[in-house]
Amino acid sequence: MKQTPDLDRMKRDLAALIAMPSENPPGHEAQVADYVAACLKPLGFVITRDEYEAGRVNIEARLDNGPGPVFALNTHMDVVPAGTGWQHDPFTMTEEGGRLYGRGSSDCKGSLVCMMEAGRMLAADRAEWRGTLLLVFVADEEVASVGARRYVTTAPHIDYVIVGEPTSNTTYAAHKGSLRPLVRVHGTPAHSGTPDLGDNAIYRAAALVNMVAAEHADVVRHIDHPLVGAASLTITRASGGHADNVVPQGCELLLDRRMVPGEDEEAVKAQIASLLARANAQAGVRAEIVEFRPTTGGAVETPADHVIVQQGLAVCRANGVAEPGPFGFQGACDLVHFCNAGAAGVVIGPGVLSVAHKADEYVPEADLPVAACIYRDMVIALMPV
Template sequence: MLPLPQLLSELVRRPSVNPMGRTDLDPAILYEARVTAFLEHELRNIGCAVRRQHVAPERDNLVATYEPPHPPAFSVLFEAHQDTVPVDAMTVEPFGAAVAGGRLYGRGACDVKAGAAVMLTAFARLVREKPPGSARVTLAFTVDEEHGGAGVQELMASGFRADYAIVAEPTLLNIVNAHKGVARWALETGGRACHSSRPDQGVSAVYRMARLLRGIEDYARELQDRAPDPVLGPRTVSVGRVTGGVSPNTVPDYCRADVDRRLIPGETYDTATAELDAVLRARPDVDFPFTLTRASSGCLPLGPELSGDLVARFGAVIDSVVGRHTAHPVPFGTDAATVAAAGVPAVVFGPGDIAQAHTKDEWIDLAQLEPAAEILFRFACGK
């Protein structure tokens, strides 16, 4: 097995960009196939059986299991996603894996190829050392976490179960035991195109969208006024992107807005969709048709109810390596919610700080890699 910094470098150098519904990205950097092939090669090199779980073209989960040479004390899933967000406007070479000042830079370095590297390192050590009293450990590298979660959904739909699950995300070596869910939509308006010198002969889809966006802004304020979840805080809604029109001298006949809604326990994608649709249609200034379409399969909220024992056991291991930890909620979504929805107690853990994820100069503090791998190894050993 490669040393951890080198292993991470190899992962960052292999693009695995999730298009996230976009059609304007370079096909040469899309999807997880290059990372999948590398990880499969590394697993086979340590003598481990590995299987692919097909999810979509060029998008396969990888699943490998360590069976200890004795009845296992428990079973645990180590899960990390292979994909990254796009690389627009990055100020560092996205796939250069440059190292400076104790940091490794590049897309996915923090979210979440560092987490994947430490999980693979801990898993390889188990295979090599076969420590007595260890758990059965399944290592899953999934696809499509950044947009729809199709990979982890396929994994859990296949019937996989374990006593516990650790899901890789940047947590500064702390435990995340709860997070909000995610619903995303494409909001679309139509119009009638014409030459911009005679706008009275057309209908602007952009102006129509502007009315809907005012409605979403009002809705966002109303959500903030509702009683928050005692653990996760308030519901939120945000518009992340608006596109429409073909040129400055053409009245646009189409406009689209990408809308993101963060859910708290008790809410679902369906209830959030119905509520937003009703809010927009009830506005007196919306006297035109529009469509609100699901843009991903979404992510459920993760509550702390199932994971109390896991938090205590895993937290004790973290303390034995780095001396202290916190267990806390976060506003972003992860694959842990899908795992927990299948009845498997799940927490989120990994090296790195979420503040560096998805940024224009994404980086990871290399000093966190070895402690993270040691924590995972010790937990799997039942320590």
């Protein structure tokens, strides 16, 4: 008989993890990693702790159970900064109306406690499955996915992965990716009393802004994907000038390009470079890409007929999820890095995506045991005896 989740224990775990402020920046996931190790090591998991910078830690808990596939349950230990506007203490779990409030409750410490609980159940009932189970909890997903990128370079071959993100316990088989080029527009400085002697970089940037908007409207938003929707191109930051009485010599624009599965990252970079070349030819805009700012990574899709997607739908449905998917993330997550390393994966987790990154973030209490059972049953289904 399958083990069942202990909701009270899961809530204690979640309360403990919420109280650990692993806000990124700066991260400081070490305390979370040490808590995970203390919970799982007594159950027979072999713990590997990788502190790649001071306080920045990946942790792997490995349970070998005979020959068979390698299955990873992965999520991240960092959270976005708490910010303002909370009606509840962001670092004290508050129970109210069937909801568990706190920063990270949905994104992604709820997934983490459910994966730990699934690990406990699977460790207690090894007759139900065969292979190697990995619980992989990484740093820095919210900024640049340094943790996941680093982990997959030295990880063993992984056959299957479930990445925990708030999906309301449905199956997501695809997610978007992102590029953030920082573009510098050049001008010629002059005294602001004689502006005609200079070339105002902000005016030049304004012409480029209009071309970026047109590129999104006419081209990019028509690149569509059935699960994640349309690609996009927008500007999220602008900064120009260096003195109140000087015609600006420079203006910087941060572009945000969201890619859909099937788009090639190098081809997208070439399209952005082509846009800057057209701006120069048509409007005299002298612009260059200074750098590509760190992002979570590229887009990915696991085919709908793949066994892990089909099992995800079946297991979610069997655990009471009426519409299990498959769906797609508008944002990005660490799935792409595991897939690039050869794993097949999906994204499943407790919590409501619409409240992630917001004040009064919460996870529905009822989501937790369901998610733990989904993780348990996915391992059993794909790692048969």
